[in-house]
Amino acid sequence: MPEDADRDEPVRVNFRFRRELAQKIEGNLASFCYQCGACVGDCPATTYSSGFNPREIMLKVLYGLEDELLGSESVLWQCTNCYNCHxxxxxxxxxxxxxxxxKNMLAARGIYPEVxxxxxxxxxxxxxxVRITSAIDRQRAKFGLPPLPPVPMDEVRILLEPDTGTDEEE
Ligand code: SF4
Ligand code: SF4
Structure with missing residues (x-):
């Protein structure tokens, strides 16, 4: 919640932002969060970085605090996508x-770290x-694994084309 929020003013839930997010994850998953905190205990981002807490993030989602979640100082990039919380x-x-x-919404706004x-x-x-180097190939060979095959870049380029939304279902 905003630190400077006027304590006399009720926090108004931003349902528009919640609906927008729910469309992106194909379900209003966050609305089932009852703030138990079980997701925090095994979260490496909580353990090793400051200011990151998945329960608090879910609370902000429940309130629809778009500006806090998607601001330029967002802590979301500290999440390692390890799936322990899941x-x-x-x-x-x-x-x-x-x-x-x-994170995808942040990236769409051009907010992401250099890495x-x-x-x-x-x-x-x-x-x-990750670039495949000869050192990686040597490591793979040590474990009896073949070199990685080349990536079909023509297929990747198709995937990277902007979705114009003009395709029609057959
Ligand atoms: S998201 Fe976290 S706080 Fe919410 S119900 Fe799941 S484990 Fe509990
Ligand atoms: S995916 Fe891992 S790092 Fe990210 S919130 Fe969940 S437990 Fe924490």
Missing amino acids: ERCPQEVKPVEVIISL VSKIIGTFETTGRT
């Missing part, structure tokens, strides 16, 4: 998938999020 949540809220959708920008660049040029 395994722990008794309500099947899938907090990680809510957070991924919020994410580098990963996007690597994917656009190689079709992978």
